[in-house]
Amino acid sequence: MCGTCGCDSDHAGDSGHRHERVSLEQNVLAKNDAIARDNRAWLRKRDAIALNLMSSPGSGKTTLLERTLLAMARVRPAAVIEGDQATSLDADRIRRTGAPAVQVNTGAGCHLDAALVRSALSRLDPPAGAVVFVENVGNLVCPAMFDLGEQRKVVVISVTEGTEKPLKYPYMFAAADLVVVNKVDLLPYVEFDLDLFAKHARAVNPDLTMLAVSATTGEGMQAWFDWIASQWLHPPAR
Amino acid sequence: MHELAITQSVVDEVLSRAGSRPVHAVHLRVGALTAVVPSAVEFCFDLVAAGTVVEGAKLHIDLTPGRAACRSCGVSFDLPDPVLLCACGSADVSVLAGRELKIVSMEVG
Numbered sequence: 309m310c311g312t313c314g315c316d317s318d319h320a321g322d323s324g325h326r327h328e329r330v331s332l333e334q335n336v337l338a339k340n341d342a343i344a345r346d347n348r349a350w351l352r353k354r355d356a357i358a359l360n361l362m363s364s365p366g367s368g369k370t371t372l373l374e375r376t377l378l379a380m381a382r383v384r385p386a387a388v389i390e391g392d393q394a395t396s397l398d399a400d401r402i403r404r405t406g407a408p409a410v411q412v413n414t415g416a417g418c419h420l421d422a423a424l425v426r427s428a429l430s431r432l433d434p435p436a437g438a439v440v441f442v443e444n445v446g447n448l449v450c451p452a453m454f455d456l457g458e459q460r461k462v463v464v465i466s467v468t469e470g471t472e473k474p475l476k477y478p479y480m481f482a483a484a485d486l487v488v489v490n491k492v493d494l495l496p497y498v499e500f501d502l503d504l505f506a507k508h509a510r511a512v513n514p515d516l517t518m519l520a521v522s523a524t525t526g527e528g529m530q531a532w533f534d535w536i537a538s539q540w541l542h543p544p545a546r
Numbered sequence: 547m548h549e550l551a552i553t554q555s556v557v558d559e560v561l562s563r564a565g566s567r568p569v570h571a572v573h574l575r576v577g578a579l580t581a582v583v584p585s586a587v588e589f590c591f592d593l594v595a596a597g598t599v600v601e602g603a604k605l606h607i608d609l610t611p612g613r614a615a616c617r618s619c620g621v622s623f624d625l626p627d628p629v630l631l632c633a634c635g636s637a638d639v640s641v642l643a644g645r646e647l648k649i650v651s652m653e654v655g
Contacts, residue, residue: 327570327653332563336555336574336647419548450548453581478628479581511637512628 343422347457360458365446419450448477467500493522549586579644612644
C-alpha cells in the first residue's frame with residue numbers, strides 16, 4: 309500500500325508516485341449556489357421575491373405566516389413553500405388562509421436546498437409581484453449555509469427562548485438579514501431581556517435589523533409588513 | 547447533520563471531474579468560521595464515496611483559522627469563533643478569512 313496516499317498500488321515512496329494532482333479550487337456549495345442564482349433570476353422575471361424564514365421549532369413561524377398572509381391578502385399576492393421533515397400539517401394550515409402552499413418533506417434531511425426550492429417554485433407557480441415565504445425546516449444550525457435563491461434570510465425567535473441564542477447559534481445569526489422576535493406579548497411572564505438579546509445578536513452580526521412582534525396580538529406587525537414591502541424599494545446588492 | 551449534504555457535494559464534484567480514473571486523495575479547505583465540523587465530514591466521506599471511483603480515497607482537510615479586522619482601532623486579529631469582538635471592546639469587526647469551504651484538489655490515476 310502507498311504510504312503517501314493510502315492507495316492500493318505499490319509505490320516506491322514519493323519518487324515512484326504516479327498520481328496526477330488535479331487542481332479544482334472550487335467552492336463546495338458551487339452547484340447549490342448556481343441553482344440559487346437561477347431561482348433568484350426566475351423570481352425576478354416575475355417581479356417576485358423569496359424570503360427564507362428560519363428558526364428553531366416552536367418559535368411561532370407558522371402563526372406569524374398565517375397572520376401575515378391574512379393581513380397582506382388585499383395588498384400583494386403571496387405564496388408559501390413549507391419545509392418540514394415530515395407531514396403536510398403546516399401547508400394545510402397555510403392553505404386555510406387562502407394562500408397557495410407547497411409542502412416539501414426533506415425526510416431525514418435537516419434543511420432545504422436550492423434544488424428542492426427550484427422544484428417547489430415550479431409547482432407553486434407564484435403570480436407576478438408575489439412574495440414567496442420559504443419556511444425552512446425548524447433548525448438553527450443546518451439551514452444557515454444553504455442559499456435557496458431568497459432575497460433575504462429572516463430568523464424568527466420567540467421570547468420563550470433564551471437571550472443567548474445568537475451566541476449559541478452564531479452561524480445562523482451571522483447569516484441573517486433580519487431577526488423577528490416573536491411572542492413579545494409574553495414578555496411580562498418570561499425572563500427575556502430584549503436589549504441584551506439585541507446586544508448578543510449584534511455581536512455576531514453588526515448589520516442585523518431587528519423587529520419585535522406578537523403574531524397573536526398584532527403588536528409590531530405593521531413594521532414587519534412595511535419591511536416586506538420595502539424589499540421592492542431597496543433590493544439588496546447580492 | 548448538514549455535513550452529509552456538504553460531503554455529497556464534494557464527492558459529486560470530484561466524480562464529475564475524475565471520470566473513470568480512480569481517486570486516491572481529495573484535499574479540502576475548511577474555514578474555522580464555517581458551520582462545518584471536519585470530523586463529521588470525515589465520517590460521511592467514506593459512506594458517500596462507497597461504490598464509486600472515490601471509494602478508499604484519503605480525505606485531507608486543511609482547517610484555515612478565522613481572521614478579522616477591527617474597524618474602530620484598525621488592528622487585525624485571530625477569530626476563534628463567529629463572535630465578532632475586538633480586544634478594544636468594539637464589535638464593529640469585519641471578517642478577513644475563515645469562511646472558505648473549497649475543494650482544493652484531487653489526486654487521480
